[in-house]
Amino acid sequence: DGGITQSPKYLFRKEGQNVTLSCEQNLNHDAMYWYRQDPGQGLRLIYYSQIVNDFQKGDIAEGYSVSREKKESFPLTVTSAQKNPTAFYLCASSYQGSGNTIYFGEGSWLTVV
Amino acid sequence: SQQGEEDPQALSIQEGENATMNCSYKTSINNLQWYRQNSGRGLVHLILIRSNEREKHSGRLRVTLDTSKKSSSLLITASRAADTASYFCATDAKVQGAQKLVFGQGTRLTINP
Numbered sequence: 001d002g003g004i005t006q007s008p009k010y011l012f013r014k015e016g017q018n019v020t021l022s023c024e025q026n027l028n029h030d031a032m033y034w035y036r037q038d039p040g041q042g043l044r045l046i047y048y049s050q051i052v053n054d055f056q057k058g059d060i061a062e063g064y065s066v067s068r069e070k071k072e073s074f075p076l077t078v079t080s081a082q083k084n085p086t087a088f089y090l091c092a093s094s095y096q097g098s099g100n101t102i103y104f105g106e107g108s109w110l111t112v113v
Numbered sequence: 114s115q116q117g118e119e120d121p122q123a124l125s126i127q128e129g130e131n132a133t134m135n136c137s138y139k140t141s142i143n144n145l146q147w148y149r150q151n152s153g154r155g156l157v158h159l160i161l162i163r164s165n166e167r168e169k170h171s172g173r174l175r176v177t178l179d180t181s182k183k184s185s186s187l188l189i190t191a192s193r194a195a196d197t198a199s200y201f202c203a204t205d206a207k208v209q210g211a212q213k214l215v216f217g218q219g220t221r222l223t224i225n226p
Contacts, residue, residue: 004155042218042219088153090156099143099161099163099205101158102146102214104155
């Protein structure tokens, strides 16, 4: 089936640890995105990538890092520098250009313990 | 502040009634999209309306766009319990020189059986 796969669904992080969220798509989309969603809130853009080996910071990039070595993959690392990482993280992808639908994965819940 | 803001933040109606949600935005847009999110899940695209369109239909959904008022509305007719979800508008606009899809805070819709 075509789509976006995020893993893991639930992740617990200890203080001071880095964790990486996986995002894979087989839709042949050029653009990929990471959003953060806090309870009862909208989505905020963390990072986005329009092409392999290139990515740009979104509105809340501090404490996060990404890579785009393959078209299909856009992993997000939540570093220890992110002071309040507990949230729901959504990966998405789309064709390039304005007016294209964004397709979302099912999300990953990250909790700091 | 948010590019897109939904109103109301929460809406509770009886099954069979119509539900109307509004979205206001601040800058010029190329298009506006509506998405649906079931609790704890990813977002699903519902409908896209371009800046030169005024109304669009898809099944029980009707979307209007008034670029002079910088606002859009989503109408769900003959609501069902399965329509219970959060609904987000997203505007495709240039923000700080880059083309981005910016999401509002969402409207939480509850359909009571």
